[in-house]
Amino acid sequence: MQLLIDILSWGFILAGVFFVFTGTLGMLRLPDFYTRLHGAGITDTLGTELLLIAMMLQAGWSLVTVKLAMISLFIFFTSPTATHALANAANAVGLRPFGVPAKDLEPGKREKR
Amino acid sequence: MGHILSLGASLAAFWMLLSGSISLDHKLVLGFGVASLVLSIWLAVRMDRIDGTPVSVNLRPSLIRYWIWLAKEIGKANIDVAKIVLSPKMEISPRMIRVKATQKTDVGITTFANSITLTPGTVSVDIDNDEILVHAITDEMAQGLLESDMDARVTAVEAKIR
Amino acid sequence: MMFAVAAAGLIIPMLMALARGLMGPTLYDRVLAGNSFGTKTVLLIAVLGFIGGRPDFLDIALLYALMNFVGTIAILKFFRYRNLGIAGDAENGNGNGGAT
Structure with a gap:
């Protein structure tokens, strides 16, 4: 049983580390601020949750698991809020997105800010 | 009280x-x-x-079911974006689209906008009244969001909770 | 062993996020890098708690997650209004109507 949990945790940790790395790589490689948000999104959702699940598996049924679940829920709710706040702030000062077709950026479509 | x-x-x-x-x-x-x-x-x-809205917790089965569906969507979208990032050429075609939100309450619209942001590949940029401005990393992701039934699902959950 | 791999797998992306923070080029890239760095720090603190066998590290991680979120929002609010005491305008839903 312990062996099964260890194998599962290894899988979750490797997958989590992979997604954290991929997300950050995206943040480095992608061409502009708006696209980098998507890269950071990978880290914040799948990478974080997989690593926290691996830790929960290792902790077993205890107070530690409850606290890890709380951290995971908290990040699940705050990370999209922070991302939206960032995107909204950048949009409000008129930061131009890279590569977006001009028809998406017509003044009529972006007036309210 | x-x-x-x-x-x-x-x-x-x-x-x-x-x-x-x-x-x-x-x-x-x-x-x-x-x-x-x-x-x-x-x-x-x-x-x-x-x-004017009291703090309350509404954990209904329909909400839990929505979260499970959302988790699946997040997983799929993550793999798509990871593929784009890891491919040597990084074929991106960013779009800014407007999505109609049919929710009636602020909580409903917040849930919908947060769900859009949580799904990698789409980020909600601005909200005015019932339209959400969304930045998508590829054209397919933008079309996928327009075609998906996420909005209808959030509205259905909202109607049950209220 | 397992957690040592996780720690190493977190420290490298943290350095990469730091590089993005130093490169910029816009303010928002830097704030994004800082926020992402903070998320990874939360995970690293939790992992270090497991390595050292000290579960109380998780309380610190929870608090750090909280501070990271509030800090990001506070920085964005400050750079939009140049003032932290101002109340957002709730009327039109995007919280920026009153501050011009």
């Missing part, structure tokens, strides 16, 4: 969970707990007066 009591009870349970002890030996720690409880409830009541 009822919701103040339920809020107090859940906050007390939360405090006991975090502190990990319910013994009466540590009078100082217990005092801090009681003080923070009273402060939190006072703040919640003060916020209710401005906002």
Whole structure:
């Protein structure tokens, strides 16, 4: 049983580390601020949750698991809020997105800010 | 009054969970707990007066089912974006699109916008009234969001909770 | 061993996020890098708690997650209004109507 949990945790940790790395790589490689948000999104959702699940598996049924679940829920709710706040702030000062077709950026479509 | 009591009870349970002890030996720690409880409830009541919606928890089966569906969507979208990032050429075609939100309450629209942001590949940039401005990393992701039934699902959950 | 791999797998992306923070080029890239760095720090603190066998590290991680979120929002609010005391305008839903 312990062996099964260890194998599962290894899988979750490797997958989590992979997604954290991929997300950050995206943040480095992608061409502009708006696209980098998507890269950071990978880290914040799948990478974080997989690593926290691996830790929960290792902790077993205890107070530690409850606290890890709380951290995971908290990040699940705050990370999209922070991302939206960032995107909204950048949009409000008129930061131009890279590569977006001009028809998406017509003044009529972006007036309210 | 009822919701103040339920809020107090859940906050007390939360405090006991975090502190990990319910013994009466540590009078100082217990005092801090009681003080923070009273402060939190006072703040919640003060916020209710401005906002008008009491703090409440609505964990219904339909909401849980929506979360499971959302988790699956997040997983799929993550793999798509990871592929784009890891491919040597990084074929991106960013779009800014407007999505109609059919939810009636602020909580419903917030849930929908947060779900869009949580799914990698789409980020909600701005909200005015019932339209959400969304930045998508590829054209396919933008089309996928327009075709998906996420909006309808959030509206259905909202109707059940209200 | 397991958690040592996780720690190493977190420290490298943290350095990469730091590089993005130093490169910029806009303010928002830097704030994004800082926020992402903070999320990874939360995970690293939790992992270090497991390595050292000290579960109380998780309380610190929880608090750090909280501070990271509030800090990001506070920085964005400050750079939009140049003032932290101002109340957002709730009327039109995007919280920027009153501050011009």
